[in-house]
Amino acid sequence: MAIAISQEAFDAMVRENMEDLGMDADEALADAVEALTLQGADLSGIIKRVPGEAAAAEVSPMVRVLDELKASHSASGGLGQDLDGLVSLIDELRGLCCSGDGTENAAIAVRNGGVEALVALCASARVAQERLLGSALKALSSLLRDIGSTEKFRQSEGPKIVMDILKGGSESSDLLDAGFSVVAAGSAGNEVVKESFMDLKVDELILHVMREKSKTNVQSLYDAIRVLLTPDDNRVVASQVYGYSRRFAEIGIAEVLVSALREQVAPSSLPSACAALKSIAVNDEICRSISENGGTDVLLQCIDEAGEQKNKVIAKSCCSLLSKLAASDANKSVIIQRGGFDRSLKLASRFSEDPSILQEVMSMVTVLTLRSPENAARAMEIGYGTLAIQAMQRFPSSGQTQKQACLMIRNLVVRNPENRTILLNDGAEKLIRKAKVMHGSCKDAASSALRDLGLDNYNA
Template sequence: MSSRSISQEAFDSLVRENVEDLGMDPEEALADAVETLALQNVDLAGIVKCVPGSAGAGENPVVKSLHRLRALSGSIAGDASARAEAADLLDNLADLCSLHGSDNASIATRNGGVEAVVGVCSRLGLELEEPLVSALSALGSILHDVHSTEMFRQSGGAEVVVNILNGSCGAPKVLDAGFAVIAKAATGNEVVKELFVDLKVDELILKVMKEQTAPQSLYDAICVLLTPDDNRVVASQVFGYARKFAKLGIANSLVGTLCEGKLSSSGLVSACIALKAVAVNDEICRSISENGGIDAIFESIDVNSAHNNKAVAKSCCSLLSKLAGSDDNKTAIIQKGGLDRLMKLSSRFSEDPSVLQEVMSIIGVLSLRSPENAARAVEAGAGELAIQAMQKFPAAYQMQRQSCLMIRNLASRNPENRTILLSNGVEKYIRRAKATHESCREAATDALRDLGLDNYNA
């Protein structure tokens, strides 16, 4: 059942009625109003929950900051002191709306915060870097749900931010804050994604990547723009956007960034996720490989796994699994010693089922419809990896399911592998996963069937 909304005025009126008509003390009246409305499935996000007329009424720091910001907005462009005060207000607003567990971002949205900050951004000249960064950071902190991103769209926020970024390619802090706004604004909102694409954000992204070191937020923006995450939309357009990005050259630029090997670990994770989002078809996957993408991924895996960097290992493996969907890339991965390198990685992270899960995902893709690759995988130790992991981590249901999927591909077209796997006792662990985890039932049944067992449905 969807929630109903209520205005601040109606909420305040209900609290007053509790005090004046029912004789409740102020704090009791406030608590009763909150409880009553919650039971009626009323959405109280963004409502300032304070007794009207009390000392604290009207003193909410978010609301106060927004009121003062509006008062200053007309003089920000030409008055240095007003600009300095506005920057302080924006920094404070960003801190308040980023506070974990608070309702401040909703309060800001409900009280016109998106429109106010977009207005400030539009008035600040590109030469005013520090106030501009403060404004963009505040805007990014307010954008948190579809309501706020719709306010962003309706107030012309996309045009304002793209214009700022197009004129600020030499200002790293502005670029970082601006692309962070794009990522926040496009999250869960298909219409905003489309708007940014119409504004040629792809050309802007490529320009930044070619001319300087791209901020991590740029990779985050690529990923969000190419992710179908708006559940209001039946058919997302992001697949077409990804092909457009690749045709323009963004995929190759991302590969070049990986090949340089200069990214921080967090930047490498974001770049891998972004490249995976662009790699939506066989042609793009092959192009990534032909431009050195697989070599760069393996180099990143080798370097970072030596430092036990789990996040990098997982993101690189996830990207490699996507690229392995191309038959040409399967061959390239095998020829580059991929199976041995993956087994080495699994040894380094033998106590982390989330990494083992990613390793088995790649091996499963490499073995799909390829008995030759499946034989090589078992020779490299993939069967032992699955059995040991399933034995050691019985509660890791996602890893258990991935083990079953990999085993199925190892066995389905390779009778020799079936004999090896069954003789090593894999059946027991597959049946345990099937009995223990509902999410494993189908994958486990398929694995048992392709191992040649008659009672696979048992």
């Protein structure tokens, strides 16, 4: 873990280099940066200046904007009376976080009270001041990038303040989008913030918004669902998100998401909606429920349309979700009965030069053929063995493509010995051994594929 250091400690080290060691200003500054970096100090957000030569606001435009923002908010009594001035400053702050130096500017803002200032502004503004709140929430989401910033957000009662805004401003699509972007950013990598939002019943709010805003697309809402249900905090041994996913399913969010995919999601938001639904599908019961509510049919239709429109982002996201649903044995037959094999092979042919699409298709077929010799026979019959061979031939440098082809070959042959001869005659052994040598990530999958093809020297 990186060592925390304050701006004051950094300035003191530069000053010591100059006064005690006789270094000139530039040398003292460079030496302090190098020494602290070697010691493992976290210098993100530290303003690298020579103390006394320039004020922080002169060195960093972010500090200047923050100082002006705090002064303006304080002068207006926290009520945002100078609306245009405040909005302009907030938008400038957000612009600095989205510039080429955005990461460093965001870190400087966090170190200098930016999160607390924006949360306080949101708390004092009225819901009717939609433009001010929208700008403040968007700026806040741009600052929440790591555990340090999300902890400041939590300690400032950010989750409760944002939830109050979302509840009061649920008629405004722009306010909802900005607010849920903060939910997503604030929850990323922070289990405690996720728990705070769940304690505040964010799941019930999400369900209400999705039911009430039937003609509106709020993409950040889908992102918030995905992040809330992702176990991404490496400080936690056992995440609670599995239980959260079940809560989302139990109150009907999965069902509403399927309806959204069927009727109202804009193409730009569809991948996010698929990712949200995938994060809810954590067990067999939920996967079956999604399929029974029309999820399989919707996804297959989206896959057809993505192929026709050459939209690889939608194609990948739909295939990925369909693979998750196929983990339920009950759904395997439904997917195949609805033409899943044929439609996915058609998609692969449309994107034959895109290895990322081929990987998703092969991943789905791998799941569909798991423990199912009937499905493996059908897959070979319509051409998935050929797809595996061609993918390995066309993309030898793509380790993920090679690995996924090996995994699919395993399931095509492990319970279907008749398929082994066909694939070996097509050159599978040579391709698999080449992948094993070229890609360390393929070693285990390649060895297993060679073994299941009936070859004795599969570890060679």
